[in-house]
Amino acid sequence: MRLAPNPNGPWHLGNARMPAVIGSYKEMYDGWMCCRFDDTDPETKRPDLDAYDGILDAIDYLGFEPDEVVRASDRVETYYEHARNLIDEGGAYACSCPQGEFSDLKNGGESCPHRDQDPETIHEEFDRMVAGEYDSGEMVLRVRTDIEHKNPALRDWVAFRMVDTPHPREAAAEYRCWPMLDFQSAVDDHLFEVTHIIRGIDLQDSAKRQGFLYDYFGWEYPEVTHWGRIEVDEYDVPLSTSSIKELVAEGELDGWDDPRAPTLASLERRGIRGDAVVEAMTELGVSTSSADLAMSSVYSANRERVDDGTDRAFLVRDGERVPVEGGPDEGHPPVHPEHEDRGTRDVPLGEAVLLEPADVPADGERVWLKGWGPVRNEDGTLVYTDESIDVVREGDVDVVHWVDAGENVPVRMRTMDGDIAGHAERGVAGYDVDDLLQFERVGFVRVDSTEGDEFVVYFTHR
RNA sequence: GCUCUGGUAGUGUAGUCCGGCCAAUCAUAUUGCCCUCUCGAGGCAAUGACCGGGGUUCAAAUCCCCGCCGGAGCACCA
Numbered sequence: 001m002r003l004a005p006n007p008n009g010p011w012h013l014g015n016a017r018m019p020a021v022i023g024s025y026k027e028m029y030d031g032w033m034c035c036r037f038d039d040t041d042p043e044t045k046r047p048d049l050d051a052y053d054g055i056l057d058a059i060d061y062l063g064f065e066p067d068e069v070v071r072a073s074d075r076v077e078t079y080y081e082h083a084r085n086l087i088d089e090g091g092a093y094a095c096s097c098p099q100g101e102f103s104d105l106k107n108g109g110e111s112c113p114h115r116d117q118d119p120e121t122i123h124e125e126f127d128r129m130v131a132g133e134y135d136s137g138e139m140v141l142r143v144r145t146d147i148e149h150k151n152p153a154l155r156d157w158v159a160f161r162m163v164d165t166p167h168p169r170e171a172a173a174e175y176r177c178w179p180m181l182d183f184q185s186a187v188d189d190h191l192f193e194v195t196h197i198i199r200g201i202d203l204q205d206s207a208k209r210q211g212f213l214y215d216y217f218g219w220e221y222p223e224v225t226h227w228g229r230i231e232v233d234e235y236d237v238p239l240s241t242s243s244i245k246e247l248v249a250e251g252e253l254d255g256w257d258d259p260r261a262p263t264l265a266s267l268e269r270r271g272i273r274g275d276a277v278v279e280a281m282t283e284l285g286v287s288t289s290s291a292d293l294a295m296s297s298v299y300s301a302n303r304e305r306v307d308d309g310t311d312r313a314f315l316v317r318d319g320e321r322v323p324v325e326g327g328p329d330e331g332h333p334p335v336h337p338e339h340e341d342r343g344t345r346d347v348p349l350g351e352a353v354l355l356e357p358a359d360v361p362a363d364g365e366r367v368w369l370k371g372w373g374p375v376r377n378e379d380g381t382l383v384y385t386d387e388s389i390d391v392v393r394e395g396d397v398d399v400v401h402w403v404d405a406g407e408n409v410p411v412r413m414r415t416m417d418g419d420i421a422g423h424a425e426r427g428v429a430g431y432d433v434d435d436l437l438q439f440e441r442v443g444f445v446r447v448d449s450t451e452g453d454e455f456v457v458y459f460t461h462r
Numbered sequence: 463g464c465u466c467u468g469g470u471a472g473u474g475u476a477g478u479c480c481g482g483c484c485a486a487u488c489a490u491a492u493u494g495c496c497c498u499c500u501c502g503a504g505g506c507a508a509u510g511a512c513c514g515g516g517g518u519u520c521a522a523a524u525c526c527c528c529g530c531c532g533g534a535g536c537a538c539c540a
Contacts, residue, residue: 006540044539099538107464107536140538151465153536161538181540201534204466228468228533283489285475289468290533297474297490307503314500338503370499392499399499440500462502 001026002194003035003059003066004185007051009241010256011058012263013277013293014230020281021227022198023064031195035059035066036188039073040178042167047073049168058264062274070192072184073172079179080130082187082217083141083160087122091216092159094125095142106155109148115156129162132176136164143183145212153205154212159183186210190219201226201288229290234416235262259416259458267298271436271446271460276302299461306436306444306460311335314347314370314401315413315439317422319354321405324375327384331402333371333440347371347425352405353382354423359400368392368399370440401440413445415459428455436460 001022005015026033035056039047052071059066086092095102095114105112129139141160149155158180166173179187185206189197197207207224214221232239237247239262247253247261257265267277279301284291312335332344349372361367361377366385368374374391375382391397408423424439428447431437435447437457444460 004540008540038540041539044537103537137538149465151536153465155536158538163538178538180538185540201467202540203535205535208466226467226534233473280474280490283474287468287475288533292473294473294490300490303502310502312500312502333499337498337500368499372499389499401500438500438502440502442500443502 001031001033001196001198002189002192003033004038004199005035005055006041006045007037007039007047007055008045009048009051009245010054010263010265012239012241012244012261013232013267014239014262015055015058016062016264016277017227017230017281017284018199019059019062019064020278021286023059023062024278024282025196025198026064032067033064034068034070034192036069036192037071037073038181038185039071039167039169040076040181040184041163042172042178043163043165046165047168061264061268062278070188071169071172072179072188073167073169073175075184075188076172076175076179078191079160079184079187080177083126083179083183084123086143086159086213086216087119087126087141089216090119090144091213092122092126092141092143093117094122094129094139096139099137106147107152109155111147115142115144115147126160129160129177132162134162134176136162138162143209143212145209151205151208154208157182157209182206182209183213186213189222190214190217194222197222197224198286199224199226201228204288225286226288227284227286228288230284230293231290232262232293232295234295236260237262259414269446269448270458271306271444272298272302273305276305302461303444307438308336308338310436310438310444311342311431312337312440313345313428313437314403314425315411315422315428315442315445316354316356316401316403316424317413317420317442318357319403319405319423320357320360321352321354322360322377322380322382323352324349324382325384327373327375327386331369331372345371345425345427347427348404348407349402350404350406353402354405354408355400355402359398359402366391366397368397369402370399372402401442409455410453411455411457413457413459414448420459424455 003018093114097112102112126141140158142156143159145154145156147155160177160179162176163178204226244261253261256263257269259266276298280298331347334344335342363377366376374385374387376385403423403425407426409429411422411424413420431447433447438444443462445457448458449456
């Protein structure tokens with residue numbers, strides 16, 4: 001099998017479907033999989049040099065490793081060779097018709113005058129294409145299919161065209177005559193002995209186009225499956241490399257890993273594990289109808305993976321300062337409620353706490369400061385009541401999270417809906433970048449930066 | 463317009479090829495209850511679907527026909 005990405009930018013969630021599905025099949029059947037960069041358009045789909053490694057990193061993040069990595073732009077001579085063979089077989093001809101004219105002829109099912117040239121002339125013209133003697137648009141090499149085929153999309157398609165813009169990769173910068181995807185991909189799939197192709201429905205006519213090539217060469221076409229378009233809820237930003245690129249350039253997004261961007265880099269930064277994304281993707285299956293991916297299924301898969309190993313902590317958002325009277329000077333909530341052996345935390349409590357506004361009890365009402373004890377609001381002061389935990393069990397008193405008003409860690413939590421300022425318990429200062437935490441009653445986060453006077457975390461999900 | 467292709471609960475999916483075991487599976491979601499010093503986890507329960515209409519048949523999600531509604535291609539993009 002093969003992954004055939006176009007390296008024109010960092011990957012978004014939609015791109016993850018390719019390695020998720022194909023990589024999973026590869027593992028399931030102990031197959032072989034390569035990553036082949038289909039970078040044969042130096043102009044309209046101009047490759048981004050950083051994207052080659054970026055895509056490999058993304059595949060790694062998802063938990064897969066290609067058995068081989070190749071770039072189509074390194075294999076241009078191979079394509080030329082097959083083009084010459086095809087001309088010998090009578091399967092191709094050079095054509096200098098202007099695009100519009102050819103299109104009109106084609107739609108009418110009529111041949112153009114170049115279709116029946118003799119092989120010598122075609123070879124000569126193709127050699128001149130390879131030598132770069134034509135400019136963009138002057139000459140193409142077409143595959144001779146069936147000019148009266150009932151599906152106009154399959155009639156005499158272009159195999160090679162001229163591109164004036166040099167390829168960004170130095171090794172390929174001299175080529176001017178480039179194969180089209182249908183030709184390049186067809187040749188490579190055969191040469192690499194690909195047995196199964198899984199790709200998007202946008203390429204559903206490709207198999208039929210390439211079938212003509214396989215017939216000329218006497219090859220057997222691989223099994224093909226197509227999946228439909230995928231959309232993701234919860235994001236305002238569309239699942240499109242070019243539009244994300246635009247938003248980043250305009251400064252609407254802080255970068256490719258902005259939490260509002262539906263990119264893999266963003267999910268990784270938020271602390272979502274690659275295999276959770278894979279699980280959600282493979283659940284979508286390979287139906288050709290379009291599908292909405294619910295982010296909740298990614299979150300659910302991720303929560304299942306991280307919940308058990310993630311330490312708990314308190315984070316108070318938009319804290320309201322309330323004085324406290326009496327009680328112990330420290331609280332000891334557990335590091336993880338299901339794992340007593342991991343111990344307890346030490347959360348100091350001085351003369352006042354910070355509570356989320358909605359958690360502040362009304363005058364005369366009680367609340368249980370989690371891991372510390374019960375208090376009653378008496379004229380704006382929380383007075384320790386020294387009651388047993390039974391008051392919570394009886395359902396009369398809510399349990400809330402809190403931090404000391406003086407001794408805490410200011411935190412900036414970045415979410416899809418913007419940044420939230422808060423204060424976390426003292427102990428979170430001991431965590432490092434990439435550590436995961438669950439802020440109780442708030443949600444999971446990944447520690448992103450501990451430098452400076454601000455502790456930055458990325459919100460994962462509840 | 464021409465050519466493909468598809469329509470099962472909010473979302474995704476199983477079942478469709480080879481009609482009956484499908485008063486339709488599983489997951490997620492939502493709601494309620496239990497448990498819990500988290501609104502997390504765990505447990506229990508509820509909600510909720512075969513695009514429509516004909517036909518064939520003892521029997522149709524499944525086969526046939528006609529509609530309706532999507533998606534894709536018809537590029538010197540991938």
